[in-house]
Amino acid sequence: MSTIAEKQAVLIEEFEFFDEWMDKYNHIIEMGKAMPVLDAVDKNDDLLVQGCQSKVWLKAEKKGEYVRFFADADAIIAKGIVAMLIDVFDNQPSTEVAAADLSFLEEIGLKDHLSPTRANGLMSMIKQMKFYALAFSSAN
Amino acid sequence: MSYDVQAIRKQFPILHQQIHGRPLVYLDNAATAQKPLAVIEAITHLYTKDNANVHRGVHTLSQRSTDAMEAVRSAVCAHINAREVAEIIFTRGITDSINTVAFGMGALLQPQQNVVITALEHHSNIVPWQMLCERTGAALRYIPMNDKGELDLSTLEVLVDENTAMVAFNHISNALGTINPVKTILSRAKAVGAWTLVDGAQSGPHALVDVQDWDVDFFTLSSHKMYGPTGLGVLYGKREHLEVLPPYQGGGEMIATVTMEKSTYADIPHKFEAGTPHVEGIIGFGAALEYINSVGIEAIATHEAALLDYATTTLSTIDGFRIIGTAEKKASVISFLVEGTHPYDLGVLLDQQGVAVRTGQHCTQPIMDQFCIAGTARASFAMYNTIEEIDLFKVALERAVTMLR
Missing domain, CATH: 3.40.640.10 (Type I PLP-dependent aspartate aminotransferase-like (Major domain))
Structure with a gap:
């Protein structure tokens, strides 16, 4: 199975294909559409990621030393972004998720591209995922 | 004298620029209007x-x-x-x-x-x-x-x-x-x-x-x-x-x-x-x-009313386009949703095409609550906006909607 670094390398390669941000957004949107939706019951305030402009729900499950992530969002670009994060972090060892350096966000230019408010939302998603991973790894 | 929107546009330096490689179409005037050279x-x-x-x-x-x-x-x-x-x-x-x-x-x-x-x-x-x-x-x-x-x-x-x-x-x-x-x-x-x-x-x-x-x-x-x-x-x-x-x-x-x-x-x-x-x-x-x-506030109002009429008619042909706020007497504001899309996504994709609109609750949470919506996208027109800009806006919106659905 691919590591976090390998997963990021694949995403960077995918995005290198696009010059225009409209095309990058299209790719993000397609990833959002492809991600399985959360059950309605999981779309509750407890699972809401704080600090996002749109509503993003994030759910994590401990699977031994690994962590599973599931998410949904009411806006599709936010959903696509969280889908990318899940692509990188899902089914990885909790300790590695907690320690991971997400350089792909800079490499594909997303970090610079987002407005400060949206960039804060992205950081909130990452923080929340790492927070779950840290909690799970210390419970091992 | 007829209303010379191109002469007016010349007085607003900020309008003459490209955003993401497209000409700026500034439709966020209800949030703030741009400033003429005189100012x-x-x-x-x-x-x-x-x-x-x-x-x-x-x-x-x-x-x-x-x-x-x-x-x-x-x-x-x-x-x-x-x-x-x-x-x-x-x-x-x-x-x-x-x-x-x-x-x-x-x-x-x-x-x-x-x-x-x-x-x-x-x-x-x-x-x-x-x-x-x-x-x-x-x-x-x-x-x-x-x-x-x-x-x-x-x-x-x-x-x-x-x-x-x-x-x-x-x-x-x-x-x-x-x-x-x-x-x-x-x-x-x-x-x-x-x-x-x-x-x-x-x-x-x-x-x-x-x-x-x-x-x-x-x-x-x-x-x-x-x-x-x-x-x-x-x-x-x-x-x-x-x-x-x-x-x-x-x-x-x-x-x-x-x-x-x-x-x-x-x-x-x-x-x-x-x-x-x-x-x-x-x-x-x-x-x-x-x-x-000097332009004349009545002349401005007449120009904006024409923009509002045109925009309301032409945008309504977009499948699933829904205007929030359809009062008989309206100023040049179109708050809208498009079925199957989120206003934030529309705002981002419009910006990528040079079109500036506002998205969100517009500091009016109780209004959004009454309509049971999380927010809208909003286009608002000013003295310097043109029919051509509304056409550009419509094309950009259609492209955004196609991508999002």
Whole structure:
């Protein structure tokens, strides 16, 4: 199975294909559409990621030393972004998720591209995922 | 003479640029309007020729700055047809204007009294009254609206009663564009002896207001929505009210005498203008007013009405396009949703194509709650927008919708 670094390398390669941000957004949107939706019951305030402009729900499950992530969002670009994060972090060892350096966000230019408010939302998603991973790894 | 929108556009340097490789189409005018050269040059002139602190110096520059600033007060007075220049107070903005009145009323309001606002208000015309009512124990009431975004005036007689101390409402809704029946509401308020405040944030750039014709007690304007600088607003108030209203900020400029024990306040308008005023803002605003009047506010309104009509018709052909706020009388605002898309996503993808619209709740959470929506995308038009820009907007919107569905 691919590591976090390998997963990021694949995403960077995918995005290198696009010059225009409209095309990058299209790719993000397609990833959002492809991600399985959360059950309605999981779309509750407890699972809401704080600090996002749109509503993003994030759910994590401990699977031994690994962590599973599931998410949904009411806006599709936010959903696509969280889908990318899940692509990188899902089914990885909790300790590695907690320690991971997400350089792909800079490499594909997303970090610079987002407005400060949206960039804060992205950081909130990452923080929340790492927070779950840290909690799970210390419970091992 | 016909309306020469291209000549007007030449006066707005910011419009002539590319955003993400596309020509900028600026449709976020209800949030803030762009500034004509006249405003930019007036500010440059101030700082290159006349700048000094106002009202205190005997030297020439201070005189010039003071004269320039006071000339704008006179211009505002004439623009809204106030009785005297002392009734024109410069504030930090409409939020500050409304807070000035709401704070001052804290000393005057009785617990059995009430304040009436409407379901259509911006947060800046809700929260100061909520704070006032919390402080005084008075009740806050709302005139409700219908599904088109029009106020339900059948409730007026019941809600505005002999215990009503203030009726505060906007002339034009920023979120939906509804033009409210100002005179009907004012006349009910007057019948029970209540004070009235009209928030002119959205009417300033689109409509001529005569405060004496309305016989309104307080009226507010925002400079930056009228092609002037940010950080400046106007509070008009009738002299007799401004005299009994205590000031809510103390400091320099607003005093007559100061001893360590007790200070006495200056006369209006200075009583409400503590501290060094926003001189550059005031002077820029003066230039903006002059510019608006040189184009003619009625001509601007006619142009914008044509844009609104065209946009409403052409955008409605987009599958799933839904306008929030369909009042009979509307200013140049289209708040909208497109089925199967989220307004935030539309905003991002429109921006990528050079089109600036606002997305979100527009500081009107209660309105969004009534429509059971999280927010809208909003396009709002100004004197410099064109039919061609609406066409570009439509093409960009269609592309965004295709990507998102």
